[in-house]
Amino acid sequence: MLNIPALSVGQGESLFLRGPSGSGKSTLLGLIGAVLTPDAGHIRVLGQDLGGMGGAARDRFRADHLGVIFQLFNLLPYLSVLENVMLPCHFSTLRRQRTLARAGSLDEEALRLLEHLQLADPQLLRRPVSQLSVGQQQRVAAARALIGSPEILVADEPTSALDADARDAFIDLLLQEAGRAGSSLLFVSHDAALAPHFEHRLDLTDINVAAN
């Protein structure tokens, strides 16, 4: 049960949301990602009421405005690194158009993002994604979430499998690229040590009325 009276994140801002497992993180992310609908109340994302949308409209909303990074195994094993990064452009016309407006082609923009995330090595790009290290896989996932500059980035424990150095480097790169794309970042983790990286910090157990 999740009952949050109010939670807002401004455009381009970053929010660290701390929550131990079982605190309703997945439910909250499902609500923001428009996979779930609230039983009561409203969710307004980018000025649109997600609760009032039909299933198809919510699918479209997610494809156009949301980039997601999971904890682990973010990539489709049968696609190359570049194809994984370009994947959202095949499901959202808006992100495709934005990407093409920014760069000459989808490949070009994917390469640019990968380069910014320090994955420019051409040899690396030719490898099957399953042969990349976890840190590299998470950065490819970040590039995929960022392509086409979606307004919202949702990262669900993206660093839990990384060691401390890689973790901090990943968060810095993510923040930097989110800022460049103008995306708001919602970073969810159980690890309070990560909190200082972000502009805003909240604890899910504090804002969830139902938990108190």
Add this chain to the structure above:
Amino acid sequence: MAILRLAWKSLLNRRGTAALTVLTIAISVMLLLGVEQIRSQARASFTNTVSGTDLIVGARSGQVQLLLYSVFHIGNASNNIDWQSYREIAAHPQVDWTIPISLGDSHRGFRVVGTSSALFDRFRYGRERTLVFEDGRPFADLHDAVIGAEVAQALGYSLGQRIVIAHGLGSTSFANHDDQPFQVVGILGSTGTPMDRSVLVSLEAIEAIHSGWASGIRLPGRSSAEPGGQDLTPEQITAFLVGLKSKVATFRLQRAINEYRKEPLQAILPGVALTELWSLMGVAERALLLVSGCAVLSGLAGMLTVLLSGLRERRREIAILRSVGARPWQLLLLLTSEAALLTLLGGLLGLVLVYAGLWILQPLAEQWAGLQLELLAPTLRQWMLLALVQGAGILVGLIPGWRAYRYSLADGMTIRI
């Protein structure tokens, strides 16, 4: 289109199981199309043989029986017809030509057909094709023989070969007409008809080698006729083929022959008799088709097993696709197109296998069954069967597709392992 490319790449990634699935489907499709191909070729081969003949006349029996023994050399005549009757019908004003056939002897397993030289001028098979000599000429002398292409090939005969005709059928006969050996003077080109497996001699020759015989044995003290010393006009023949001046007269002449007073005769229309034959064979054909259809179903069931068991491992993939914006119906499409692609590849490979198989079977089928298989383009019926298999593959693919759809709704973007 993006979904189709994903389906293709996902299959390539699992090319081991995908290839096995494709092979299973291909083999079942090969069976299905093979049965259909051989069925249609057997029919075409039968139809080709009698395509130029308007009526077949023989002693009264079943029309299928008459067709089979007179033209296809399957089974035996129940009775012969009198030479006089043949002469009278051949003289009918509507009759353009006749080819008499006298059966009953053999040479090393091949039928000896007593006939007239009209055969070489008048016999038509396939699309208006006439008999062509590969080598040599028609029979002219009493002891001349013309052999079919297959006889020449199987026995290794060439022109000038001397052959002895055995009384009766079967490859080993103790009653040989060895006092009157024949000489091969002509070898026919291959026709794909029973002509290929025949030894052709004149009616007079048949009469000559049987004079001095009664009831299938040589009478002691009597030698066979000396050529020229005796009237060799045949007394009886087995059957004869009729060509008419105008097709319009077919039924009228058929009725006239069936009502012939001097002996019980029967005239049949080859096409009608063939239709009856097909309806007799239809049961066996349908059974074969059913069995091969079941093989296709089991192939598709194998594909379903592979797709469904793979789906558990692919729940993560479904969640990832959903997170990058794939709609639930697109996931249904992804899984269904994988099934469709597997079926399509299986169908195409099956088609290739059918033709490879026919190519390999060609010489065997001709040798053992006298069936001339040709590598013809797939018939409309075969394309329809392929389309049916494809449709069934897509329907089967809807099952994992539907599962994927359900998963995508239930899991959302949550990765469950």
